[in-house]
Amino acid sequence: xxxxxxxxxxxxxxxxxxxxxxxxxxxxxxxxxxxxxxxxxxxxxxxxxxxxxxxxxxxxxxxxxxxxxxxxxxxxxxxxxxxxxxxxxxxxxxxxxxxxxx
Amino acid sequence: xxxxxxxxxxxxxxxxxxxxxxxxxxxxxxxxxxxxxxxxxxxxxxxxxxxxxxxxxxxxxxxxxxxxxxxxxxxxxxxxxxxxxxxxxxxxxxxxxxxxxxxxxxxxxxxxxxxxxxxxxxxxxxxxxxxxxxxxxxxxxxx
Numbered sequence: 001x002x003x004x005x006x007x008x009x010x011x012x013x014x015x016x017x018x019x020x021x022x023x024x025x026x027x028x029x030x031x032x033x034x035x036x037x038x039x040x041x042x043x044x045x046x047x048x049x050x051x052x053x054x055x056x057x058x059x060x061x062x063x064x065x066x067x068x069x070x071x072x073x074x075x076x077x078x079x080x081x082x083x084x085x086x087x088x089x090x091x092x093x094x095x096x097x098x099x100x101x102x
Numbered sequence: 103x104x105x106x107x108x109x110x111x112x113x114x115x116x117x118x119x120x121x122x123x124x125x126x127x128x129x130x131x132x133x134x135x136x137x138x139x140x141x142x143x144x145x146x147x148x149x150x151x152x153x154x155x156x157x158x159x160x161x162x163x164x165x166x167x168x169x170x171x172x173x174x175x176x177x178x179x180x181x182x183x184x185x186x187x188x189x190x191x192x193x194x195x196x197x198x199x200x201x202x203x204x205x206x207x208x209x210x211x212x213x214x215x216x217x218x219x220x221x222x223x224x225x226x227x228x229x230x231x232x233x234x235x236x237x238x239x240x241x242x243x244x245x
Contacts, residue, residue, distance in 0.1 A: 021145060023243040025212070032212050034242055037143040043214060 011080060012062040015101040016055045016087060022095050024052070033095050042093060051086050052096075060101040061087065128178040128194060132186065135193045148208060148245055151197040168204055171195070172224060172231035189222040192232060196224055208245045211237035 018024065021036045031049030033042040044052060051068065058064035061083055069076040090096035116124065138147045172195045179186040179194065192208050199206045204226065211234075212220045220242075223232040230238070 021143070025240075025242050027214050027240075030214050032214055032218075032242065034210065034212070036145050036243075036245075039144060041212065041218065041220060043218065 011065075011084070012060050013101050014061050014098050015059060016061065017097045017099050018056060019094070019097050026053070033090075035094050037094060040093075042095060048086055051083055052090070055083060055087065055096075061098075124174060125178050127198065128175050131175075131194045131197050132179060132182070132190065135190055135197065136184075139190070139193070145245065147193065148196070151193060152200045152205075155201065168199060168206070168226045169229075169231050171198060171202075176232065188232070188235075192222045192224045195231060199224075199226065206231065209234075210242050210245070211240045212242050213237065213240050 022033060023036070024031055024033045026049055029046060031044040031046075031052060033044065034040075035042070051064070054064040054068050055061065058067060062080065065076050065080040065083055068074075069079050072079070087096060087098060091098065135147070135151070138150060175195050175198060176191060179191050189210075196206050196208060207225045208222060209225055209230075210220065210222045212218065221235050221237040223230055223234050223237075225231065225244075
């Protein structure tokens with residue numbers, strides 16, 4: 001997420017998008033992602049899979065943190081940091097793109 | 103001895119020349135698939151393999167039905183000493199069917215537990231032409 005800072009205001013303006021060349025499937029213990037451009041499979045544990053699902057559904061990264069924080073009983077700020085780290089990791093692997101929230 | 107008429111529903115047998123041509127086509131397609139996979143990504147490879155024949159070239163007749171053609175490809179590729187994994191085999195079958203004007207779908211499936219495994223096969227009209235190896239219920243993508 002290089003183009004944006006980590007401030008809450010910035011993250012309210014950033015949404016995530018799964019590129020067309022990436023497919024995900026949720027299994028009981030993990031989520032599997034396949035990057036069709038690289039041919040590489042990636043595994044996400046259950047927590048990362050749930051975070052990704054929230055990111056995909058939410059209109060922004062901050063909104064995903066707001067939704068998950070009470071559910072998981074963690075502070076929104078801590079969760080926001082974790083979501084940003086996850087987005088960074090997935091983006092580096094070509095599994096996720098960030099764009100301006102609508 | 104009078105020639106026996108083929109039994110109803112029996113598959114038409116290929117002549118020696120036709121069989122040799124088919125084997126040559128399978129091997130040439132295999133080489134093309136390997137070459138393309140080394141150079142570009144899967145969606146681009148699929149697009150190229152499914153491209154309509156060049157202008158002036160005629161589509162090959164479907165002398166086998168789709169399942170027999172896939173079976174022939176598997177038998178030939180199994181004999182190769184080089185790597186002919188499920189994905190390569192599937193792409194060979196897709197290319198050969200495309201040359202005959204028959205559309206097929208590449209299915210990729212994964213099973214993460216107990217250890218990660220993945221498999222690919224080809225389907226035509228919703229039916230598998232290659233073995234699903236028990237992965238039918240864990241599809242990841244259809245291309």
